[in-house]
Amino acid sequence: MSEKPAEADVPGTLLPKRQLIALFGALMVTMFMAALDQSIVGTALPTIVGDLQGMDEYTWVVTAYLVALTATTPLYGKLSDQFGRRRVIVTAIVIFLIASALAGISQNMWQLVVFRGLQGIGAGGLMTLSFTIVSDVVSPRARGKYLGYFGGVFAVSSVLGPVLGGFFADFDWRWIFYINIPLGVVAVLAVNSVLARHPAERRGHKIDILGAALLVPAVVSLMLALTWGGGTYAWSSPTIITLLVAAAVLTVAFIVTETRASEPILPLRMFRKATFSLAALIAFIFGVSMFAGMVYIPLFLQSVRGYSPTQAGLMLLPMAISVVASSVVVGQLTTKTGRYKPFLVAGSVVTTVGLGLFSQVHVDIDLTVGAAYLVVLGVGMGMFMQPLVLAMQNIVSVEDLGAGTATNNFARSLGGAVGTTALGAVMNSTVGNRLEEQMPAVVQELTPEQLQQMRDSGFSGGDLESPAVIDRLPGPVQEAAQLAFTDAMDRVFLVAASIAVVSVILTLFLPDLKLRGDVHTPKPSDDKARADDARATKQVLAGPFSGPRAPPGPTLDARHGP
Structure with a gap:
């Protein structure tokens, strides 16, 4: 039998301060592990391939993880709604830890691919349930300042991934996976201990x-x-x-x-709520633009400026720090004001400006200017990420909280996959076209020694198979390749900024609802809540500047806020 929950002593939460800190710390560790494993492997892949002798399976090591993570995200949300958060997140962490240990002892590439896929299955639960569990014990209004830290964790892990991957590649690449084990054990003990004292409401179990x-x-x-x-x-x-x-x-x-x-895995009733559907679409579009910064800025630093993956990761610190700072500040302001729309609109505008600035970069861009661009982009992303989660969580019922949170993560991941593919096509076609235009004239000016150097590099004047080839090219060819990459990056970020403009427009159409001050949300059968949803839908259809700022009703009441 569970012990009786202690009296909450933090306004807007269900937990006493000590338990809240322990739970929050454990959830940040779980989020860090899942986000880190998306980026840490890439730097070490050449070393891993050399050790396990499996070049043909190179891309599968990354693809298996991302595909498994994205596919299982919606399942975890609904399973946690049915069976309770504690047993589902503990299961997810255990799967992740077992897979990490198995990946560390892999003897060939296909074993590593399989175990990376198993890691992704566990990671899908870690990311979704970390957000959902905080939402169970903290009211939407007080939630902003807590979720702000998660945005910082995600940004820091994305930057630290290449740095740590490079370090472990030089030391022993297997520790890329082993490092998860002590972190995961601590997370399991802390999460299990706190949530055991606060058992979830029992609901029907029909999978x-x-x-x-x-x-x-x-x-x-x-x-x-x-x-x-x-x-x-x-x-x-x-x-x-x-x-x-x-x-x-x-x-x-x-x-x-x-x-x-x-008992549907993805309750379609959530999408009948205008705020939820619109926020899911915004999350998808944000995923497209967010991955532009995460993927193509490091590529520019390595391909054009000649930095190693570890150095490129360190160069992204201004963006990571900005994401952390703006996430925390916006979280505090969201809690204080009880509103999320102003920050979503401002964040989408600043993100668009940041992406637009990177469409103006050139080969010899001053690093100080580049750092300033990173700060702008980081501030916009930090302002945007967590208020969007709050917008979706604020409108769904308690039965659908896990599924609703999972939908946000799923939409963002899917947007990232689409964005990476679409922007990658823009990058590759632009680089190819620029090289095709420049190479004939450049090659004619090369000395016999430089021609031999170009042949030795593996570059024949067509597409570049790898940015690493640039370092081995003779000077004139290297300059032409760098210009091609710079032109391509300008076009990629121009396209990304254009897509981000859509998110600005859509955020204007979000109803300006006030965050609830109570932890528990009304059930779908609540007639007044249903009326509020209808009013919000009419506001969306009428336009961004019409309708009441905060429709009355229990769903939007903040009288019991902190």
């Missing part, structure tokens, strides 16, 4: 097996098509077309199934 059986292959098919398309396979190839058709058919079947399921 939507058919829905899960359709959702997972639908997401996997789409992710593989986006990952392979234009690279491993042509977009017009039978493999990509088959994957896209399979994803479309399975998605339609999934939607039909969810309309009939008594």
Whole structure:
């Protein structure tokens, strides 16, 4: 039998301060592990491939993790709604730790690929449930200052990943995976200890097996098509077309199934709420633009400025610090004002400006100017990330809190996959076109020694297979390649900024609802809550500048706030 919960002594929460700090620290560790493993492996992959002798499986080490993480994210949200957060997050952490240990002892590349996929299955629960559990014990109004730290953890892990990956590659790459074990053990003990004292409400246990059986292959098919398309396979190839058709058919079947399921994996009733549907679309678009900064700025630093992956990671510190600072400040202001829309609008505008600034970079850009651009982009991202989570959580019922939070993470991850693919196509085509234009004239001016050096580098004047090739090129060819990459990056960020403009417009249409001050949300059957949803929907349809600022009703009441 669980011991009686202690009296909460922190306004707007259900936990006493000591338990809240312990739980919050453990959840930050779980978030850090999952986010870190998205970026730490990339730097060490050349070393890993050399050790395990498996160049053909190179990209699968990254792809397996991301596909598994994205596919399982919606499942964890609903399972935690049905069976309680504690047992589901503990299971996810244990899966992640077992997979980390197995990945560390891998003897060949296919073993590593399989265990990385298993890691991704666990990571899908870590990221989703970290947000959801905080939302269980903290009211939406007080939640802003707590969730702000998660945005900082995500940014820091994304920057530290390449740095730590480079360090462990020089030491022993297997510690990239072993390092998760002590962190995960601490997280399991802390989460289990605190949540055991606050058991979740028991609900009906009926797993939507058919829905899960359709959702997972639908997401996997789409992710593989986006990952392979234009690279491993042509977009017009039978493999990509088959994957896209399979994803479309399975998605339609999934939607039909969810309309009939008594306990659906993804409750479609959430999307009848205008705020929720609009916020999910914004999360998708934000994922597209966010990954532009995460992926292509390091590529520029390595390809054009000649930094190592570790150095490039360190150069991103201004952005990481800015994300942390703005996330924390905006979280505090959100709690103080009880509103999220002003920060979403401002964050989307600043993010768009930051992306636009990077569309003006040149080969010899001053590092101070580049750092200033990183600060602008980091501030915008930090302002944007957590208020968007709050917007979605504030409107859903308590039964759907896990599924609603998972939907936000899923939409952002899917947007990241689409963005990486689309922007990658822009990058590759621009680099190829620029090299095709410049190379004939450049090659004619080369000495015989320089021509031999170019041949020795593996570059024939066409596409560059790897940014590392640039370092081995003769001076004139290297300059032409750097200019090609710079022009391509300018175009990538111009496209990303254009996409981000859409998020600015959509955030203007979000209803300016006030965050609730109570921890628990009304049930879907609440007639007044349903009326509030209808009013919010009318406000969205009417436009961004119409309708009341804060419709009355229990869903939006902040009288019991901190």
